[in-house]
Amino acid sequence: MGIVFGPVPSRRLGVSLGVNNIPVKICTYSCVYCQIGRTIKMIGERKAFYEPFQIRTEVSNVLRKLSKENIHVDYISFVPDGEPTLDKNLGKEIELLRDFEIPVAVLTNSSLLSREDVQNDLFEADLVSLKIDAVTEEIWKKVDRPLGTLDIGEILEGIKTFTRNFKGKVITETMLINSIDYKEEAEKIAGFIAHLNVNEVYVAIPTRPPAEKWVKPPPEEVINYVYQKFAGHIGESKVKLLTAFEGTSFYPPGSIENALLEITSVHPMREDAVKELLEKRGVDWSFVEKMLKQGELIEIEYLGRKYYMRKLPTRR
Numbered sequence: 001m002g003i004v005f006g007p008v009p010s011r012r013l014g015v016s017l018g019v020n021n022i023p024v025k026i027c028t029y030s031c032v033y034c035q036i037g038r039t040i041k042m043i044g045e046r047k048a049f050y051e052p053f054q055i056r057t058e059v060s061n062v063l064r065k066l067s068k069e070n071i072h073v074d075y076i077s078f079v080p081d082g083e084p085t086l087d088k089n090l091g092k093e094i095e096l097l098r099d100f101e102i103p104v105a106v107l108t109n110s111s112l113l114s115r116e117d118v119q120n121d122l123f124e125a126d127l128v129s130l131k132i133d134a135v136t137e138e139i140w141k142k143v144d145r146p147l148g149t150l151d152i153g154e155i156l157e158g159i160k161t162f163t164r165n166f167k168g169k170v171i172t173e174t175m176l177i178n179s180i181d182y183k184e185e186a187e188k189i190a191g192f193i194a195h196l197n198v199n200e201v202y203v204a205i206p207t208r209p210p211a212e213k214w215v216k217p218p219p220e221e222v223i224n225y226v227y228q229k230f231a232g233h234i235g236e237s238k239v240k241l242l243t244a245f246e247g248t249s250f251y252p253p254g255s256i257e258n259a260l261l262e263i264t265s266v267h268p269m270r271e272d273a274v275k276e277l278l279e280k281r282g283v284d285w286s287f288v289e290k291m292l293k294q295g296e297l298i299e300i301e302y303l304g305r306k307y308y309m310r311k312l313p314t315r316r
């Protein structure tokens with residue numbers, strides 16, 4: 001991958017032009033689910049990797065080409081093959097990209113957020129996505145495999161300070177994997193995020209080949225459990241699932257199957273909400289039964305109520 005890539009469609013960012021400001025793969029973490037593979041070089045100190053003007057020139061060249069083809073870009077996004085805040089020129093680079101009058105996003109793993117210089121650089125962005133996979137040290141170490149000098153307490157404090165002072169949009173992303181007990185952790189993460197000033201909260205699952213072969217998405221029951229805990233603490237309107245189904249469906253747009261699949265891939269739907277949707281379309285419950293039988297939907301019980309979720313591709 002070069003310094004600039006895409007644009008790629010992203011549910012969080014719309015049409016996103018990627019900036020890869022970190023050479024492969026330098027990171028403060030070596031997440032077990034990382035789609036780029038194991039971290040080659042773990043560092044905790046910030047460094048300069050590219051000339052900020054080189055990044056500006058490359059972005060400018062791509063934007064010129066896209067504009068000739070009438071392709072609109074929603075965000076210029078720092079989503080490198082490593083941790084973007086390790087780049088000590090990040091603030092300068094964002095400042096230079098401002099010339100293009102396109103919002104700038106940074107997707108960070110949050111590990112360096114306790115540093116004032118990192119916070120100041122991120123203040124330059126319009127949107128910052130923060131990874132919050134765990135708030136408990138043991139789970140954080142198991143999932144994200146951080147550099148030994150990092151401290152989860154300091155990171156969480158950094159996240160609190162940053163979100164209090166940042167004027168742009170904040171989203172969080174929590175990746176769920178198998179073999180982790182989320183029973184208490186879901187409540188703790190949700191309680192932590194609920195006190196932050198955030199716009200959207202994503203619960204994600206691995207959808208691409210992970211660094212470690214044993215990593216899989218957790219069962220739908222666990223995803224629903226975490227979703228419900230998050231929705232309860234943070235509010236349903238802010239919490240969304242990020243699954244493999246980003247706007248893809250083989251049913252025609254507007255069809256009831258399509259509507260059910262699209263909604264349930266983002267929010268598990270309660271039985272009464274499904275019934276209401278069916279009623280509005282003049283369709284009876286046998287539709288849902290058919291989709292359950294075909295393995296497109298799954299029924300899950302939670303606190304005595306039934307929920308419907310789109311079945312994960314790995315289980316179909």
Ligand code: SF4
Pocket residue numbers: 027028029030031033034035036039081082083109
């Ligand atoms: S923080 Fe991101 S780049 Fe780094 S190991 Fe984790 S998933 Fe990969």
